[in-house]
Amino acid sequence: MKNTVVTFKEAKAKGEKLTMLTAYDYSTAKLVDGAGINSILVGDSLGNVVLGYPDTISVTMEDMIHHCAAVSRGIKDTLLICDMPFMSYQASVYDAVVNAGRLMKEGRAHAVKLEGGVEMEETIRAIVNASIPVCGHIGLTPQSINAFGGFKVQGKGEAAAQKLLDDARAVERAGAFAVVLECVPAALAKRVTEEISIPTIGIGAGADCDGQVLVYQDMLGMFTDFKPKFVKHFANVGQIMTEAFKAYDAEVKAGEFPAAEHTYKIDDSIIEKLY
């Protein structure tokens, strides 16, 4: 079943839940696609989980294009969304449209995602007008870490809750096909989800969102630099990897690997001539 921005909007109308996971490479993308996940996000969380930065600030357009193109070669049915990295869309609407276009042309993304609500309304509209679908992202917007002063739950006070609702309405009005709600109280995410006609994709925003997204290394237990409350380990792949690495180390050192079945044959006579 092919997922598109159109089937995304239809899913909300039908009350069907949507799934999204991140991926940053070809092999992982193939597995996510094969599992029937609706969409892949090439997130700028790449900076944390692949490149080892403490945040997403230093991620470049070249990083995003490189990884998005790799993911695109591994998918058949998933909708491919690529994050716009920090400072690829904030300085001007012109930058935003040009860079969104690069993610689509060079990265082969089907849609782009950018952070911000009311303040990004014109930017989102301009990208959508260039026939590039946009997913919004409001609540905790990690590219604003230095303005926020840390990763914290958003929308808790009366003014902040009203701001989140205003942000959601602005993103919808600008023509986005969906919006990510990150780290907001569940009851507020429910209110936003009822208010707008486009699907809400939650991460730390409770079960009443229209869909959910997680970073795949988080949900597989492969990333341990930090563990937000919203992360559930659906498997302990990090532990499985460590065990396999240790088994390989032990077998090589014990002379058990490689065994005969892992080696290639040659006629003994040819080797004899080498003496």
Ligand SMILES: Nc1nc(=O)c2c([nH]1)NC[C@@H]1CN(c3ccc(C(=O)N[C@@H](CCC(=O)O)C(=O)O)cc3)CN21
């Ligand atoms: N591996 C990974 N997973 C992510 O979900 C993720 C990234 N990287 N990188 C980009 C952003 C950063 N994100 C984060 C990072 C930390 C928290 C966090 O520690 N949150 C606290 C909030 C505490 C509070 O205000 O009560 C938590 O305990 O959940 C949340 C989201 C989400 N994104």
Ligand SMILES: CC(C)C(=O)C(=O)O
């Ligand atoms: C956590 C998700 C929503 C994201 O923006 C990312 O992976 O970069």
Ligand SMILES: [Mg+2]
């Ligand atoms: Mg991101």
